[in-house]
Amino acid sequence: MTKGNVFQGIQTTAIHAGEGPDPATGASAPPLHMSSTFVTDDVAGFSAHDLTPDSPYLYARWTNPNVASLEAKIAALQGTEACLCTASGMAAATAIFLTFLSAGDHVIVSDVSYAGVAELARDTLPRLGIDVSTVNLSDLAAVADAIRPNTRLIHSESPVNPILRLTDLAAISRLAHDNGALHSCDATFASPLGMDTVALGIDLVMHSITKYIGGHGDAVGGAVAGRAELISKIRLEAAIHHGGILSPFNAWLIGRGMATLPLRMKAHAAGAQAVAEWLEAHPNVVRVMYPGLPSHPQAELAQAQMSNMSGMISFQVGDAAAGAAIAQDMIEKLRVIHYAVSLGHHRSLIFWMETAGLMGSSFRLTAAQEENYRSYAGDGIFRLSVGLEDAEDLIADLDRVL
Numbered sequence: 001m002t003k004g005n006v007f008q009g010i011q012t013t014a015i016h017a018g019e020g021p022d023p024a025t026g027a028s029a030p031p032l033h034m035s036s037t038f039v040t041d042d043v044a045g046f047s048a049h050d051l052t053p054d055s056p057y058l059y060a061r062w063t064n065p066n067v068a069s070l071e072a073k074i075a076a077l078q079g080t081e082a083c084l085c086t087a088s089g090m091a092a093a094t095a096i097f098l099t100f101l102s103a104g105d106h107v108i109v110s111d112v113s114y115a116g117v118a119e120l121a122r123d124t125l126p127r128l129g130i131d132v133s134t135v136n137l138s139d140l141a142a143v144a145d146a147i148r149p150n151t152r153l154i155h156s157e158s159p160v161n162p163i164l165r166l167t168d169l170a171a172i173s174r175l176a177h178d179n180g181a182l183h184s185c186d187a188t189f190a191s192p193l194g195m196d197t198v199a200l201g202i203d204l205v206m207h208s209i210t211k212y213i214g215g216h217g218d219a220v221g222g223a224v225a226g227r228a229e230l231i232s233k234i235r236l237e238a239a240i241h242h243g244g245i246l247s248p249f250n251a252w253l254i255g256r257g258m259a260t261l262p263l264r265m266k267a268h269a270a271g272a273q274a275v276a277e278w279l280e281a282h283p284n285v286v287r288v289m290y291p292g293l294p295s296h297p298q299a300e301l302a303q304a305q306m307s308n309m310s311g312m313i314s315f316q317v318g319d320a321a322a323g324a325a326i327a328q329d330m331i332e333k334l335r336v337i338h339y340a341v342s343l344g345h346h347r348s349l350i351f352w353m354e355t356a357g358l359m360g361s362s363f364r365l366t367a368a369q370e371e372n373y374r375s376y377a378g379d380g381i382f383r384l385s386v387g388l389e390d391a392e393d394l395i396a397d398l399d400r401v402l
């Protein structure tokens with residue numbers, strides 16, 4: 001098995017890293033290993049503490065050949081030493097929090113983030129004695145103010161779900177490191193190809209691999225990538241002890257999807273740029289958020305920090321009633337785009353996200369934070385994940401309902 005990024009280009013890396021012809025059969029495509037246990041000639045050593053990166057396969061919760069292959073592929077594309085795959089993106093976020101935070105510690109998370117992560121941080125972590133501050137991470141002075149002597153982790157997300165606000169990740173890394181904390185970043189929206197997270201100083205980068213990495217909407221999974229020393233800590237806690245591992249079959253499916261990630265990300269970005277420009281020119285559209293548009297409030301940061309603008313667009317059409325009526329129309333009239341949650345698939349997906357509902361359930365923002373949110377989203381936005389269909393077909397579909 002090829003470990004690490006030994007290839008010149010990202011397309012070769014996406015295809016060949018972490019895999020090779022099967023030594024037993026010569027199979028060119030990776031075989032699927034569903035075995036939960038592995039025959040060993042080692043008489044002892046059942047404790048997870050005995051695990052080293054060179055340990056032979058022992059039991060599938062430690063690791064499995066298909067999962068190990070996917071982990072090597074993700075680490076190679078992300079440019080990190082190591083990676084751990086998990087049962088879902090939420091399991092990846094939980095893995096980071098529960099490995100690096102203990103009772104009495106303090107964590108700073110983005111005031112706006114993926115709803116599941118927002119709720120995990122607000123509801124679960126305080127119950128475990130972990131102090132949580134929710135801060136607008138695009139406001140560096142606010143982040144600096146929020147840091148305390150017991151701050152162990154800053155968890156960012158960029159671009160942020162669902163408003164596509166960006167975070168200056170290099171600046172957050174510096175703030176974290178100057179204060180003895182780690183910086184973890186949820187880069188699901190950007191994919192591993194959207195940002196050089198190592199150069200940005202990020203210690204741990206997580207992805208919902210349900211999204212762009214898998215890319216086909218047929219398998220749920222998560223990943224955390226970073227330095228080997230940090231990832232082996234997470235493997236011990238999150239995989240071996242908490243047990244939220246990725247199944248071999250999902251690893252096999254997601255690895256197959258990942259081989260075309262560089263090609264897909266180019267097509268997602270090109271499609272999204274065309275759709276975003278069309279939306280911006282539409283008389284019924286109030287505001288479009290897409291990092292590739294010059295109108296994005298952080299367009300300069302996007303150009304500096306992102307090498308691929310990805311396929312996520314949010315747009316406002318008016319007040320909550322107008323949005324809800326259009327959403328109902330979408331359910332009835334869209335022929336190409338699916339009205340569904342999730343993102344990063346080859347099929348385009350759209351979903352209406354009303355501001356008042358999100359404020360009550362997931363975000364619970366202060367007045368100033370909510371004002372910032374509303375400056376992007378108004379009373380609500382449509383979150384559109386531009387798939388790999390022809391942009392003309394997506395535009396024709398949106399034209400039916402806007």
Ligand SMILES: *Cc1c(COP(=O)(O)O)cnc(C)c1O
Pocket residue numbers: 088089090091114116117157161186188189208209210211220221222
């Ligand atoms: C989907 C998503 C998650 C959660 O991932 P699951 O695979 O659904 O558990 C976390 N963060 C972001 C940004 C996401 O889009």
